[in-house]
Structure formats: structure tokens, C-alpha cells
Amino acid sequence: MNDASTATTWQEVASPFCGIAADDLVIEVNGNQLKVLENGDMINTPAFETPLGDIQPRIRGKEVTLEQAVSHIAEHLRTAKQPLIGGLGTDLNGARAAMALADKSGASVDSQFSPAAFRNILVLQDTGYMTTTLTEVRNRADVIVVVGSDIESSFPRFFERVIWPAESMFAVDINQRQIIYLGKAPSADASTASDGRKAEVLACDDADLPEVLSVLRALINGKIVQAESVGGIKVSDLQQLTDTLKAAKYSVFAWSGMQLNYDHAETSIQMLCEAIKELNKSARSSGLPLGGKQGDTTVNAVASWQSGYPMRSSFQRGYPEYDPFIFDSRRMLAENEVDLLIWVNAFNVEGTPPSSTAQTFVLGRSGMQFETEPDVFIPVGVPGIDHVGRTFRCDSVVSMPLKKLRDSGLPSVFDVLSAVEQAL
Amino acid sequence: MLLKLTGGRIYDPAHNQENVVRDIYIRDGRIVEKPADGRVDQEIDVRDKVIMSGAIDMHTHIGGGKINIARTMLPEDHAEEVYARTELLRSGTGHAAPSTLTTGYRYAEMGYTAGFEPAVLPINARQAHMEMHDTPIIDKGGYVMLGSDDFLLRMMAANADQEAINNYVAWTINHAQAVGLKVVNPGGISAFKFNQRKLDLDEKNEFYGVTPRDILHRLSTAVKEIGVPHPLHVHGCNLGVPGNMQTTLDTIQGAEGLPMHLTHIQFHSYGTEGDFKFSSGAAEIAEAINKHKNITVDVGQILFGQTVTASGDSMRQFAGAPHSHPNKWVCMDIECDAGCGVVPFKYKDQSYVNALQWMIGLETFLLVNDPWRIFLTTDHPNGAPFTSYPHLIKLLMDKTFRNDTLSTLHPEAQKATNLASIEREYTLYEIAIMTRAGAAKLVGLADRGHLGVGAAADITVYTDHEDREKMFAKPDYVFKDGELVVRQGEVQKITWGTTHVVKPEYDVGIEKPLQQYFDKYHTMKLSNFKISNDEIVDDGRGSLTIQPLHKGGKL
Numbered sequence: 015m016n017d018a019s020t021a022t023t024w025q026e027v028a029s030p031f032c033g034i035a036a037d038d039l040v041i042e043v044n045g046n047q048l049k050v051l052e053n054g055d056m057i058n059t060p061a062f063e064t065p066l067g068d069i070q071p072r073i074r075g076k077e078v079t080l081e082q083a084v085s086h087i088a089e090h091l092r093t094a095k096q097p098l099i100g101g102l103g104t105d106l107n108g109a110r111a112a113m114a115l116a117d118k119s120g121a122s123v124d125s126q127f128s129p130a131a132f133r134n135i136l137v138l139q140d141t142g143y144m145t146t147t148l149t150e151v152r153n154r155a156d157v158i159v160v161v162g163s164d165i166e167s168s169f170p171r172f173f174e175r176v177i178w179p180a181e182s183m184f185a186v187d188i189n190q191r192q193i194i195y196l197g198k199a200p201s202a203d204a205s206t207a208s209d210g211r212k213a214e215v216l217a218c219d220d221a222d223l224p225e226v227l228s229v230l231r232a233l234i235n236g237k238i239v240q241a242e243s244v245g246g247i248k249v250s251d252l253q254q255l256t257d258t259l260k261a262a263k264y265s266v267f268a269w270s271g272m273q274l275n276y277d278h279a280e281t282s283i284q285m286l287c288e289a290i291k292e293l294n295k296s297a298r299s300s301g302l303p304l305g306g307k308q309g310d311t312t313v314n315a316v317a318s319w320q321s322g323y324p325m326r327s328s329f330q331r332g333y334p335e336y337d338p339f340i341f342d343s344r345r346m347l348a349e350n351e352v353d354l355l356i357w358v359n360a361f362n363v364e365g366t367p368p369s370s371t372a373q374t375f376v377l378g379r380s381g382m383q384f385e386t387e388p389d390v391f392i393p394v395g396v397p398g399i400d401h402v403g404r405t406f407r408c409d410s411v412v413s414m415p416l417k418k419l420r421d422s423g424l425p426s427v428f429d430v431l432s433a434v435e436q437a438l
Numbered sequence: 439m440l441l442k443l444t445g446g447r448i449y450d451p452a453h454n455q456e457n458v459v460r461d462i463y464i465r466d467g468r469i470v471e472k473p474a475d476g477r478v479d480q481e482i483d484v485r486d487k488v489i490m491s492g493a494i495d496m497h498t499h500i501g502g503g504k505i506n507i508a509r510t511m512l513p514e515d516h517a518e519e520v521y522a523r524t525e526l527l528r529s530g531t532g533h534a535a536p537s538t539l540t541t542g543y544r545y546a547e548m549g550y551t552a553g554f555e556p557a558v559l560p561i562n563a564r565q566a567h568m569e570m571h572d573t574p575i576i577d578k579g580g581y582v583m584l585g586s587d588d589f590l591l592r593m594m595a596a597n598a599d600q601e602a603i604n605n606y607v608a609w610t611i612n613h614a615q616a617v618g619l620k621v622v623n624p625g626g627i628s629a630f631k632f633n634q635r636k637l638d639l640d641e642k643n644e645f646y647g648v649t650p651r652d653i654l655h656r657l658s659t660a661v662k663e664i665g666v667p668h669p670l671h672v673h674g675c676n677l678g679v680p681g682n683m684q685t686t687l688d689t690i691q692g693a694e695g696l697p698m699h700l701t702h703i704q705f706h707s708y709g710t711e712g713d714f715k716f717s718s719g720a721a722e723i724a725e726a727i728n729k730h731k732n733i734t735v736d737v738g739q740i741l742f743g744q745t746v747t748a749s750g751d752s753m754r755q756f757a758g759a760p761h762s763h764p765n766k767w768v769c770m771d772i773e774c775d776a777g778c779g780v781v782p783f784k785y786k787d788q789s790y791v792n793a794l795q796w797m798i799g800l801e802t803f804l805l806v807n808d809p810w811r812i813f814l815t816t817d818h819p820n821g822a823p824f825t826s827y828p829h830l831i832k833l834l835m836d837k838t839f840r841n842d843t844l845s846t847l848h849p850e851a852q853k854a855t856n857l858a859s860i861e862r863e864y865t866l867y868e869i870a871i872m873t874r875a876g877a878a879k880l881v882g883l884a885d886r887g888h889l890g891v892g893a894a895a896d897i898t899v900y901t902d903h904e905d906r907e908k909m910f911a912k913p914d915y916v917f918k919d920g921e922l923v924v925r926q927g928e929v930q931k932i933t934w935g936t937t938h939v940v941k942p943e944y945d946v947g948i949e950k951p952l953q954q955y956f957d958k959y960h961t962m963k964l965s966n967f968k969i970s971n972d973e974i975v976d977d978g979r980g981s982l983t984i985q986p987l988h989k990g991g992k993l
Contacts, residue, residue, distance in 0.1 A: 034961070037962055139766070144769045149561075149775075154774075320538060320539060321530065323516060415970075428977070
């Protein structure tokens with residue numbers, strides 16, 4: 015239908031699909047088809063280029079109008095005993111509308127990314143931390159310790175954008191940056207310096223990380239450690255790491271909550287964060303928690319300012335209540351505590367709702383395929399493709415404006431959830 | 439629709455009206471002349487009531503990254519104070535760090551119609567506006583923070599001319615959608631990133647060789663020259679450090695006559711005398727303020743109880759972290775732009791230091807003569823939550839109450855103050871100056887803070903109760919832009935207020951070095967940094983009000 019002559023090219027496009035939210039993408043739009051011309055990667059290119067699928071809402075597989083779908087949801091929501099608004103892959107205004115609807119309908123709210131996000135949030139609520147942000151790391155860090163994470167598999171452009179820029183603002187020699195992996199080894203070479211210098215790896219299993227981190231913390235605090243090795247890592251190597259950290263101008267510990275995927279990983283993060291605080295008694299050091307893709311950081315931020323609590327809270331009693339265990343949506347769904355689920359996932363077609371006994375209404379990216387057709391499916395626009403929006407980056411400080419790149423006519427999550435709230 | 443408020447006792451300091459009985463007419467959100475035909479659609483009898491314009495909190499942390507960190511960090515603060523949803527109101531929570539909806543409702547219920555976020559980091563301004571957008575009823579605005587940002591420090595290290603700095607400041611105010619300029623621990627937040635642990639007024643940032651005094655001079659000059667009405671808003675060096683009164687006196691002296699607002703002055707008025715090596719510097723500071731007419735201050739009064747301190751001053755917050763209560767805290771280095779620290783804190787009346795802080799704040803209120811140059815704040819939530827303002831007003835207006843409270847505090851602290859001997863009681867007129875006319879003038883709001891024809895009809899109606907805490911906690915009526923939003927202390931209608939900004943001119947040539955700077959060093963594009971007017975309008979309920987500039991020009 016369209017030839018290249020009618021294509022539009024957008025510059026400085028921000029990607030909501032990855033938590034570092036690179037905003038230098040160049041994207042060509044031809045009708046409804048997008049092509050990432052510059053600065054694509056294995057995460058954001060397929061996410062932008064996913065073809066537009068169906069645009070018509072369905073009730074039990076039958077095509078209906080948006081108004082019919084909305085009033086159908088409202089009708090059932092009115093009588094639901096324990097509704098849940100889950101998934102929550104959305105942007106600022108989608109999150110606002112979800113919170114308003116939850117407040118009005120007595121629903122609980124949770125994000126699909128909470129299992130990872132809460133590994134950090136629980137630390138914040140128990141002891142806190144010292145953290146930094148991407149531009150600060152890019153210009154200032156001389157030692158980067160990657161803890162239990164293979165960053166490049168989840169954040170493909172992290173090293174290019176943050177660790178290996180052409181120059182830094184301060185007297186940091188970029189090429190002398192020390193990268194040390196503690197735990198998982200990197201899956202590829204993004205962390206290798208331009209002169210071929212590879213990252214140092216102190217490898218251990220995830221299961222040994224709690225112990226390794228506690229020994230590192232002890233060494234940072236000048237404690238004598240009797241053991242000679244821990245989790246397969248020589249204590250003398252950890253001592254050397256400690257000396258490096260204490261001599262560093264500005265060290266940074268980076269981790270991905272998603273990749274620290276074991277029970278009570280929050281206690282490992284807490285151990286690390288306390289060690290960072292203690293390093294700062296004499297040196298400078300900061301944490302860099304990586305995460306935040308597809309609205310993950312955004313929905314926690316919006317929920318916190320609107321209700322006082324992040325995800326995993328409920329309005330069932332008419333006011334916000336928070337409990338990271340009780341209102342864990344996976345647990346609630348698995349134990350059949352939810353009778354109505356509104357599942358929001360505007361960013362990707364794979365993120366379908368977990369199977370449950372709840373009546374399920376899906377606001378999903380157009381093209382989403384289901385094993386079991388939900389009661390209602392409303393294809394919604396992608397923030398940053400089909401409508402403007404704003405999304406927070408992993409550091410929870412910077413938020414990016416998202417552009418409308420094409421005119422697909424799809425409603426936004428905000429449009430749909432606001433309409434449901436009106437119809438209640 | 440023409441509304442008449444009949445027979446109220448007007449306190450309108452902008453028009454020198456103290457307790458003047460006159461009627462007020464309201465149409466289309468504005469105060470208007472008495473209609474020629476005398477026709478009125480609705481009349482409210484407010485005889486014997488005290489009428490003031492809506493109160494303005496010129497320094498309150500209501501939006502942006504650090505206060506939201508405080509919210510997320512403190513579920514226990516919220517569980518203690520929950521607000522159920524009503525037909526009209528959204529639910530919410532929070533005492534020290536309330537949710538945005540609750541913040542708007544509580545302010546309005548106390549007769550406040552505007553609040554200004556004093557620490558908007560340029561890189562985090564978008565978030566600050568999102569949160570303020572979700573704060574109902576009251577007007578809002580922000581002071582954007584420079585002074586530890588590397589772009590400015592690089593300019594200063596390169597000895598850039600003042601014109602270039604003016605352009606940068608004006609550009610930042612425009613694109614962060616701000617109404618003023620703030621500086622926090624000038625250069626100190628940057629210095630902390632280089633592992634400096636203190637920075638006195640004349641001490642150099644190790645990397646840039648720039649001193650806080652230089653930064654204050656450059657920025658206060660810029661504000662004056664580009665015509666921004668609100669003077670440079672200064673959170674000075676050495677916050678909370680015993681002996682910092684000397685730094686504060688030097689800062690006042692160093693302003694060299696340029697307009698400068700010293701915020702939460704209480705935290706900067708400490709001496710080192712006595713057994714505890716901690717004493718009040720309020721008398722000397724107040725004397726300096728009285729003498730230097732270019733200086734304005736807000737107090738940052740502390741009140742006893744649990745709160746949370748949230749500040750851009752990462753250097754001083756890190757130093758204060760061992761005192762956190764409960765024992766958890768956050769410090770952040772941010773984007774070669776700024777930093778922040780969030781430290782929960784409980785002020786105890788039986789702590790010598792906390793009791794003296796309380797006394798120092800009140801001494802300052804009572805010893806500064808000119809209510810047009812001192813403002814009522816608790817630096818919400820750093821000294822206490824804003825909901826304690828009625829209590830604070832009673833402390834200022836009622837000497838017996840003040841001295842009764844004083845007599846219950848740490849006995850050694852009582853010996854270290856002459857507060858009990860200060861006779862002054864604030865009058866209603868002085869309260870109206872501090873919280874209305876003076877605040878509007880200071881922030882640069884042309885159409886707020888007064889009750890003259892043409893003003894926005896932000897009006898608070900009180901019963902003249904002898905107990906001033908009761909009086910100010912629960913006004914009879916609050917009108918926001920002419921609409922009745924609160925009656926008998928309860929919200930009646932939800933409106934959304936406007937965002938006040940200024941738009942100083944700048945030479946667009948400043949974008950050339952900025953573009954290079956962003957491309958080379960940042961992880962965000964210059965184009966994406968800028969906050970559009972559309973973002974403030976947002977989902978349709980926001981609006982932008984551009985306030986007039988002063989005459990600028992080269993000093």
C-alpha cells in the first residue's frame with residue numbers, strides 16, 4: 015500500500031521496551047509498519063517492529079465495539095468480590111487510570127514485574143540504599159562490579175551507552191575502567207574494552223551469592239575472615255576486590271533484580287546495599303539497580319504517589335492497604351482468590367495473563383495470541399508507537415516522553431480504563 | 439453567576455486593609471467590582487468572619503523523586519493514617535509523606551490554595567510535574583535546582599561570562615517549567631560525588647575549583663538580570679552543622695545587596711556554645727535579616743513527632759543518616775545534575791538538640807521584625823508535616839500557649855533560650871502577610887495572595903476563634919478560583935489548580951553548547967529533556983499560568 019516515498023522517519027525516539035530507555039533510536043514508519051533504522055538492538059528492534067494485529071475488541075472471541083467491551087467489563091466489575099488489575103504493562107497515564115479504577119472498584123493492583131522489582135523495594139523499605147543513575151555512571155565510575163547478573167542479555171545497549179562512551183566529563187580514563195563480574199559470567203563481549211581487555215570474573219553459583227556477598231561485606235568492614243574460599247571464590251580475590259573498591263574514585267555495583275532469581279534474593283541485595291553504605295564511610299560507591307522495562311518503574315512510582323504504596327496493594331476496604339505477600343498477584347491467582355482479573359499489557363504480545371479461575375479481561379498489545387480466549391480482549395495501542403506517553407527509566411529519576419509514531423486508531427490503556435471507570 | 443460574600447472582616451495586606459468590613463464580589467473565578475445594577479445570583483453571609491485570600495505555602499516538598507522515595511520507603515507512615523474513599527474523594531494515606539491526592543485535600547481543608555515545590559531537579563522535573571498534576575485543588579509550581587549541575591560548574595570553571603550563565607538559567611527555567619531558581623548546598627552536592635564531606639562558603643569544589651560563594655553570586659545575579667521575580671532560593675552550606683550561623687551570616691553579607699531568599703533558616707542558625715556545644719544563633723541571624731532588606735527567609739520550623747527529611751543535599755543527608763528513625767535511609771547521586779537524600783527522623787521534645795531547634799525556629803519568627811520578609815514553613819516534611827501549620831500559628835499568636843509548651847521541653851534547652859521572655863504575639867494581619875500577601879509577592883504571583891478587583895478568587899473564610907489552632911485548622915469556607923471547594927473544613931468539590939511558571943527570555947544560541955553537552959555526556963537527548971506545555975496540560979485538567987517578569991537587564 016505504501017512505498018518508501020511516503021514513509022516518515024522519526025529521530026530521537028525513546029524505547030520503553032528496555033529499562034535504560036535509550037532515546038536515540040531512528041525509526042521509519044510506513045503505514046502501520048515500523049522499521050528501526052538506527053540504534054536498534056535485540057530487545058527494542060523486535061518490540062518496535064512487531065506487526066500490527068487485530069484491532070477489534072472481542073467478547074468470548076466474538077468481535078464487538080469498544081463501547082460494548084467496556085460496558086461488559088464495567089458490568090462484571092460492579093459485582094466482583096475480589097477484582098485484580100494485574101500485568102500493568104503501561105505508561106504514566108495508563109497507570110493513573112488503573113489506580114483510579116482500582117480505587118473506585120476496590121481492586122488490588124500488581125505488576126507482572128513485581129517479583130523482580132520487589133527484591134529492591136523490600137530493601138528500600140527495610141534499610142534503604144545508596145544508588146546512582148546512568149549519566150553519573152557514564153561519566154564518573156572507574157570500577158564497575160556486576161553482581162549476579164548478565165546485563166547484556168537484558169540490557170543490550172547498557173555497555174555501549176553507559177560504560178564505553180567516547181569520553182567522560184571527569185578525569186576518568188574510559189579505557190581503564192575496571193569491570194568485575196561477581197557471580198554470573200557475561201554471556202558475550204559487551205563488557206570487553208575497546209583494547210580487548212576482558213572483564214574480570216569472580217564466578218560463583220547464584221546459590222552461593224548470599225555467602226559471597228556477606229564475606230565481601232565483612233572484608234569491606236575490615237573483619238578477619240578465616241575461610242580461604244567461599245562459593246569457589248578465593249577470599250584473597252575478594253580481599254583484592256575490596257582493596258580495589260576502597261582505592262576507587264567512584265565504584266558502582268550494578269545488578270538486575272530479574273536475574274537475581276532465587277528465593278529471598280532481597281536479602282542478598284540488602285547485604286550488598288549495606289556494604290555500599292559502609293564503603294561510603296571513607297570512599298565513594300553507589301548501587302545501580304537495573305530493571306524498569308515496559309512500565310515497571312512507572313507503575314510503582316505512580317502507585318506510590320497516588321496511594322502511598324507501590325504495587326501489591328489493595329483498595330478492597332475502601333482505602334489503600336499494602337502487603338507484599340498477601341497482594342502478590344501470582345499468589346492470589348494461583349490460590350483462586352481473584353474472581354475478576356483485568357490484565358494490562360500494552361507493550362508486548364507474549365505477555366498473556368497467567369491461567370486462573372478468574373474471569374479475565376485483557377487489554378493487550380494488538381496481535382496477542384491466547385491459549386484460552388479471555389472473556390474480553392481489547393487490543394490497545396503501544397505507548398511510544400500508537401500514542402504519546404511517558405515512561406520512567408530503571409533509575410526511577412529520569413522519565414522519557416514517548417512519541418506517537420503512527421495512527422493506528424487503537425485506544426490507549428488510559429482511554430479504556432477511564433471509560434470503564436466512567437461506566438461503573 | 440455572581441457571588442457576593444457579605445459583611446466579612448477583610449485582612450488584605452496587599453491593599454493595607456486590616457480588619458476592614460467590606461463585601462466581596464466574585465464572577466468567573468475572579469474578584470470583581472460591585473455590579474452596577476446591584477444584581478447578585480448568590481449571597482453568603484460572612485458577617486464577623488475573618489476573610490483572607492487563600493494561603494500560599496512557598497516551600498513544601500509535594501512532588502518529585504525524593505518525596506516519592508520517601509513515600510515508597512515508609513509504608514508504616516501510611517498505615518497509621520489512612521483516608522477512605524468517599525463519593526467525592528479518592529482514598530489516600532500518609533502523615534509525613536502523604537499521597538498526592540491526600541496532600542491536595544488536606545491543604546485545601548486548611549485554607550491553602552497554592553503550594554510550591556522547592557527542589558525540582560532539572561532532570562527530574564517531568565516527574566515533579568506529574569505528581570503536582572495529581573495534587574488536587576491547589577495551584578502549584580516549582581523552583582528548579584542548579585548549582586551542583588556539571589554544565590554550570592563547567593561554565594564557571596571556564597570563567598564563562600554572566601550573559602551565558604543567564605541564558606542557561608533562563609533556558610532551564612523555561613524547559614523545566616519552573617517559577618523560580620533554587621540552589622542547594624551550592625556546589626556541595628557535586629563535591630560529595632568527588633568524596634568531599636563538607637564545603638564551606640569559601641571552600642573550593644576539588645574538581646572545578648569553584649566555591650559556593652561564586653555560585654551564589656553567579657546565580658543570584660542571573661535571577662536578577664533575567665527578571666525572575668522570585669529571588670534566588672538558597673538552601674545554604676552546612677545545613678544542620680553546629681556553628682553554621684557564621685556561614686549564614688557570611689552568606690547574607692556575601693549577597694552584596696542582591697535579592698536572596700534563605701530557606702529553612704532554622705536549620706542554618708546554630709552556634710556552638712554551652713555544655714552541649716549546640717546553641718541558638720537566632721538572635722544574630724534575625725538581626726542580620728532585619729538589617730539586610732534584600733534578604734527574605736522562611737523558617738523551616740520543627741515540631742515534635744515522626745517525620746521524614748527529604749532533601750537535595752546528599753552531602754548533609756549522608757552525614758545525618760546515622761540519626762535516621764526508623765533506621766533506613768536513601769542517598770542518591772543523580773545524572774551529573776544533582777542528588778538527594780531521604781532520612782526518616784523523629785523530633786523528640788526531651789532531646790536537647792531537638793528542643794533547641796524548636797526554640798530557634800520560634801525565636802527567629804519572633805525576632806525578625808518585618809512579616810513581609812519571613813515566611814511560615816516547616817519545610818514540609820523536613821521539620822514537620824504541613825498539617826501542623828494551625829498548631830504553629832497558635833504558637834506564634836498565643837504567648838501563654840507557647841510558654842506552656844516551652845516549659846515541658848528538655849530543661850537544659852530551656853536554659854539556653856530567652857524565648858520565654860519574648861512578648862511578641864503575631865496578629866492576624868501579620869499571619870495574612872506571611873502566608874498570603876508576602877508569599878505571593880515573593881513567589882511572583884501577580885493575581886494571587888490578595889483580595890483586590892482582578893485577583894483570582896482564592897478566598898478563605900474563618901471564624902474568629904480564640905483558639906487559633908482550631909480557627910486555622912477548619913475554615914468555614916474556602917473558594918478556589920471562585921468555586922466553593924471547602925465548607926466547615928470539608929472538601930465539597932474537586933478542582934485541579936494551575937501550574938505557575940515564568941518564561942524569562944534567553945538567546946537560543948545556548949542550545950548549541952547544551953546540545954553538544956547532552957550528546958557527549960548524557961544518556962538523554964536534549965529534545966527529550968524539554969518539558970512541553972502540552973505535558974503540563976496533560977490529560978486536560980492541567981493548565982499553565984505564566985506570571986509576569988520583573989524588569990531585568992545588566993546589573
